Amino acid sequence: MRTLCSSTLIGEFFVIGFAGLVAMKDDSLEMSTVWTVCGIAMALSVLLCGMITRPGGVQLGWVLQLGLVASGFFVPVMFFLGAVFAVLWWASVHYGRKIDEIKAGWAAREGSAGPDAA
Numbered sequence: 001m002r003t004l005c006s007s008t009l010i011g012e013f014f015v016i017g018f019a020g021l022v023a024m025k026d027d028s029l030e031m032s033t034v035w036t037v038c039g040i041a042m043a044l045s046v047l048l049c050g051m052i053t054r055p056g057g058v059q060l061g062w063v064l065q066l067g068l069v070a071s072g073f074f075v076p077v078m079f080f081l082g083a084v085f086a087v088l089w090w091a092s093v094h095y096g097r098k099i100d101e102i103k104a105g106w107a108a109r110e111g112s113a114g115p116d117a118a
Contacts, residue, residue, distance in 0.1 A: 001096025005061065006049040008092045012068065012085055013045045019075045029074065041067060058093055065089050 020038035023029055044064055051057040065086040072079030 001093065001100050002052050004092035004096040004099075005052045005058075005089070008085065008088045009045045009049050009052075009061070009064075011088070012064065013042050015081055015085065016041045016045065016068070019071060019078055019081075022075050022077070026074065061089055061093070 016038055020034055023034045023038075024031055041064065044060070048057060048061055048064065051060065065082065068078060068085055069082030072082055
């Protein structure tokens with residue numbers, strides 16, 4: 001799960017940065033506010049890569065996904081991109097857990113076979 005979720009989060013890091021560049025062009029937004037919000041979101045996406053297997057890591061990831069979708073109120077294309085990344089996040093968590101279960105099953109079978117099985 002860690003690999004899939006981390007890949008999604010790193011992709012989000014770049015999308016958030018590019019969204020900040022687009023938001024900078026909006027005269028109604030302060031540049032310092034744009035980069036403070038984007039910087040926090042970018043830092044969260046990187047920090048979550050290391051926290052994903054800890055308690056609350058997946059839930060914080062969902063909070064980040066909601067923030068990405070909500071950023072569409074300032075950069076309209078983020079409604080679409082946020083939804084895409086929310087689906088990717090769901091897939092990363094869902095299929096990552098399945099892969100982890102399969103790996104654990106393989107490890108258990110190899111461990112129960114013992115060294116004399118070969």
